[in-house]
Structure formats: C-alpha cells, structure tokens
Amino acid sequence: MGKKFRSGVLISIIMVILGLSAVGWFVWYTGKMFVGLVSAETAVTSENPSETNSEILNLPEIKLWTCQIGVYKDKENAEALLQNLHNKGWQAVIISKEPYQVAVGAFGADEEAFFCYQGLLENGIDSWVREVTYPALHYKVSGSETETVLEILELANSLCAGLGQDNGQTDAAEKIQDVKDSDYPEDFRHLQDNLSALNASLDGQGNLQYKYNQQLLQVFAEYKWVTYKYFEQNP
Secondary structure (H helix, E strand, O other): OHHHHHHHHHHHHHHHHHHHHHHHHHHHHHHHHHHHHHHHHHHHHHHHHHOOOEEEEEEOOEEEEEEEEEEEOOHHHHHHHHHHHHHOOOOOEEEEOOOEEEEEEEEOOHHHHHHHHHHHHHOOOOOEEEEEEEOOEEEEEEOOOHHHHHHHHHHHHHHHHOOOOOOOHHHHHHHHHHOOOOOOOHHHHHHHHHHHHHHHHOOOOOOHHHHHHHHHHHHHHHHHHHHHHHHHHOO
16 A cells, blocks of 8 residues: 555656656747747848938929819820820820829919910810929938939929029029939939930920920929839838
8 A cells, every 4th residue: 555655656746747847848948939039030120221221302392383184084085185285296294193184384383384374275275274282202212323313303303393483494404414324213214314305305496494394294293103102112
C-alpha cells in the first residue's frame, strides 16, 4: 500500500514538472516569435525614410476665367466638339471630367474673357463666361528627379495663379526655357510639353496674348490632372 502511494505521488510530481516545462517552453517560444516580428517590423520602418528623397511643395489656389462652350456626360461627344473647334482654329480644352466640360482660354478677369466670348460669337460659337477654381495643395514629391518636378509644378501654378497680375510674358518665357529635360514620370513630361507649347505661342504671329491665353488653359488642365492624380494616390 505504501509503495503504491509513493509511486502515485512520484508520478504526479513528474507530470507536474513536465507540465511546467511545456508551459515554460511555449512562453519562451511565443516570446521569441513576438520579439522577432517586432524587430523585423522596426527594421523595415527604419529603412524606409532613407530609400526615397521627398519634399513638400505648397501650391497656391488657382482662380481664372474662361469661355465654356459645352458640358457633356459622354467623353465621345466632348471630344467631337473639341475636334470641331480645332478645325475652326480654336484651341479648346476639356477642363473637367464627369461631366466633361469644354472651354477656350484662360484669363485673369471676366472682362478679358468677354473679348474671347465675342470672338467665339462672331464665329458662330455660343459660350458663356465663368470662373474656374482649383484648390491649394500641399504636394509631396518623391524620386530622383524631385527638383525638376518641383520646378515644373511651381511654374505651371505660378503662371495660372498669376493671371491678371503684372508678371510679364517675357519672364514666363525665360522660366520655361530654364526647365531642364530630365527622366521624370510621363505625366510631368506632358505638363512640360504644354509649357513648351505655351512658350512657342509667344513667338507666333498675330494676337500673341490671345494665343497665349488659349494655350495657358491647356497648361491649367494638364496641371489639374497630374496634381489630382498624384494627390489622390499620396494623401
């Protein structure tokens, strides 16, 4: 009887020891896994800031006046109007989507836009003068060509936001020529191409101011698309 009792006690002690050992191993292993995960996450977080060079660019609000010609639900109808206006010598632009708004010219005041309105009317094109605004942005730019991208965005913004101010088209031409051709994203290349076309409009014949204002609306539209796209992706 005594031997059975001692054997039972010994077995119980062994089971307790094994149970404690199992619990201890589980706690140690779980703790090791947790520390490993935290260490890995910390390492990734600490490495990210050094991977890209980014800067914050503050772009002021843009307010301008234009001659709007049509509003369409379908893109095909808007593009058909664009082609019709281009055939008549007007550089119309889609300035907004859903609905698609077609307009001509960018001006600093409604009085200036009214002269464009009269010119359109004389060509049998009905339009109405309206104000267009685009909000100020706190824009984050990252990448190897950050400096050039900043320069392009600042220039496009200043030309559109500076309408009606005494900035001078000569100064604008010099700034556009100073922009370097670099290997930056295609969206920004489109914007630079429109800036170059704006510069070319200053060298044309005829009413230079008129051609300039029409091309400037194209710059505004491209600036709007590219900043909206990247601002949405990088809030």
